[in-house]
Amino acid sequence: MDSRVSTLRRRTSRGFSLIEIMIVVAIILVIASIAIPKINASRMQAHEMAAIRTITAIHTAQTQYMSQFGKYAASLTELGPPASGNAGPSASDLLPGDLAQGNKSGYKFTVTGTQTGYGVAAEPNAFGNTGRRTFFSDQSLVIRQNWGQEPATVASKEIQ
Numbered sequence: 001m002d003s004r005v006s007t008l009r010r011r012t013s014r015g016f017s018l019i020e021i022m023i024v025v026a027i028i029l030v031i032a033s034i035a036i037p038k039i040n041a042s043r044m045q046a047h048e049m050a051a052i053r054t055i056t057a058i059h060t061a062q063t064q065y066m067s068q069f070g071k072y073a074a075s076l077t078e079l080g081p082p083a084s085g086n087a088g089p090s091a092s093d094l095l096p097g098d099l100a101q102g103n104k105s106g107y108k109f110t111v112t113g114t115q116t117g118y119g120v121a122a123e124p125n126a127f128g129n130t131g132r133r134t135f136f137s138d139q140s141l142v143i144r145q146n147w148g149q150e151p152a153t154v155a156s157k158e159i160q
Contacts, residue, residue: 008145038126044129044130044132047105047107051105051106051122051131054099054105054109055122055130056143058076058079058109058120059120061092062079062111063075064094066101068092072113073111075112076100076110077091077100078090078109079111080102101126105124106131107124107131108123109122114138117139117140118139119138119154120138122134122135127149132147133152134149134152135152135159136152136153138154143158144156144157145157145158145159
């Protein structure tokens with residue numbers, strides 16, 4: 001009789017039943033369905049904050065460029081590292097190479113020269129995925145935003 005009881009115990013304690021496994025998988029799926037949108041929103045917000053900080057870095061580089069060469073740079077290439085040789089007006093080595101090519105942290109950056117200064121624009125590489133806002137700034141150092149795909153301009157709302 002003892003052998004029957006020990007055999008019965010071995011059969012019942014071998015592992016999990018299919019129902020138990022399905023319940024655990026269902027719980028994991030519910031938790032994931034709640035967490036994934038929040039993770040994506042947090043990631044997008046991090047990309048947007050990085051874009052704002054990058055615009056600030058471009059402003060700093062433009063100030064240094066102005067003090068060295070007496071004018072503002074008309075492109076990111078002029079602020080980036082030289083392909084070879086020493087730094088100069090065409091490549092001043094004030095920004096890292098990846099930013100000088102225009103892409104960083106899920107945003108595309110462009111610098112345009114104007115008669116009196118410069119403009120900086122930042123747009124998400126994939127709207128709704130890497131960012132929900134576009135940004136614009138100029139030599140006034142005021143960063144402006146637009147909630148939507150339309151590029152931000154000098155008339156857009158300031159970031160508070």
